[in-house]
Amino acid sequence: MSGAGAASRGSREPGPPGRVARLLLAPLVAWAIAFAVLPTAMLVACSFGRRGTLGGVEPGFSLAAWGRLLDPTVRVVLGRSVAWAGLATIACLVLAVPAAWTIARSAPRRRAWLLAAVVVPFWTSFLVRAYAWVTILKGEGLLNGALLAAGLVSAPIEMLYTPGAVLLGLVHTFLPFAILPVYATAEALDPALVEAASDLGAGPVRTFREVVLPLLGPGIAAAALLVFVPALGLYALNDVLGGGRVDMIGNLVADQFTGAARDWPFGAALSVALLLAFAVAWRLAGRGGSLAASLER
Amino acid sequence: MRRARRPRVPVLARVAALLVGTALVAACSRGAPAPEIAVFAWSEYVPSEVIDGFTAATGIRVNLETFASNEEMLAKLLSGATRYDVVQPSDYTVEALAREGRLQPIDASRIPNLGNVSPDFLHLPFDPGQRWTIPWMGGAVGIVVDSTKVDPGSIRSFADVFTEAHRGRIVVVDDPREIVSWALATEGLPINDVDEASLAKVEPVLRRWIPLVRVFDSDSPKRALLDGDVDLGVVWSGEGALLLDEDPRFRWILPAGGSHRFVDSLAIPVGARNPEGAHRFLDWVLRPEVSARISAAYPYTNPNLAARRLLSPRALANPASYPPGEAKLEFFRDVGTGAVLVDQLVARIKAGG
Known part of the structure; x- marks a missing residue:
């Protein structure tokens, strides 16, 4: 696009927002301040506080919580969480790309049905779906029953309370998040x-x-982000399907608030550190992305 | 491709105006508030018929909210977002709440049914003056064995549970303080002296035990046993009682070396809106027939002697609810910052570090 040509056609440059625009933006800004900026500020303040006897934070300044981030436990748990969330993301994408492509290329009527098939299961509470997997995977469950009846195995296989069960739950939970953005780009292709x-x-x-x-690239990138970020923080599946044996970073954070430790500053420091890590990764990925784009040109 | 512009803003504005309007009308039309109490209790612990019965008898509506751990309850109570009239803390949490001045004294003269409670459940270490609480249910932590898979005679102590032979076949409650207290008891150490020195002594034991566990579950540890995913476990006595009731293949064993006893109580926090209603609720749940209903749903140890008389002989014979003989049972005390050390140690071992 040439700037001179655009100017000569008199296309409007985005000027300062007018009164109406600002009025329209106000609720969004207020929402962002009330539910994103303020809570984050409180979280940061909390991370520098001192552990209250009953939980909560006592006035005072302490770096103890931040110091505990260097604890090897945090590194191990974080590393494992990233690995699992990454595996779940890859699995979701491998399933989502062909599925989204097929849906986008099918006849409109069929497409509506296929999309409904992706979205409708998503309306069921995610915990209900997790417990449904328990019924299927448990020792005396549906799958083991079927395998035994078919004579394929002689004793029940241990499927529930394994890392594989958690991965299965993650993929099942987040697959719609992966299919929909890829579908949106595929449909526009x-x-x-x-x-x-x-x-x-x-x-x-x-x-x-x-x-x-390559044309689906933006959709795939959005899908990867939409799966990876929530998968990293999820911890309920780990308890229900994984037997609570292996802590994920979400468990570690939650335990500081609702577990026996009652160490809010440490829980807050963990959350803030995770938030910062995401922000940095996002910046780097953005730079990398724009760099790649400029190189291609 | 461009779509024709529709007059989006006026429509939105009209919707907004409608919403605000209805909210205003609703707010103005609300007359004198119906009497109500806000009860904050453990999930799966207060039968709905008990709540409905109270409302039918007194006209006081009950707003029931539930929590899954004492710490979750503390977090919400201290945030002050809801002013609860009745809370349901366990023993060591009562101790901490009372010490911090967060509970208001109970007027025993307004709770005549307190007379139904066994002396064994009054004036306990967490509330020696019986000023702050009335008991809801008691219980213990013990061992459940699936006798078709493991010989119950071979299990006498916590150490007998955590052996290489049972690797991957064990369920335990998901509470770091619990498993640490079992290790302390096994080493002959007092379970309420939690500091770096005592934890260092039990660390090798925990490093052996924790990798053997298949499932950590505090909400429903009985499920893994019923589903055949594990063969034995260390669970709350109420869960044990339900298992024994469900299937005779399960056996209940209280460790010979002693175990942890708990009493979940009801208390009225400072700042309650309706202390009068709260007292009436406390008296209601101590009525023999009401208390017996609670026992029927959640077969923990009922502190209410008049209610026990209404229970079936089968329920009273359940050894998990009413253990025969004298067992060595001890309460958890509030251990202050020791709780952080316990949590850190167990998280480290679980992470494999």
């Missing part, structure tokens, strides 16, 4: 590009790899 690729002699695999996948 011009089918003519795919046709052009086949006309020019690319097979289906090559077309998908070299044309479709």
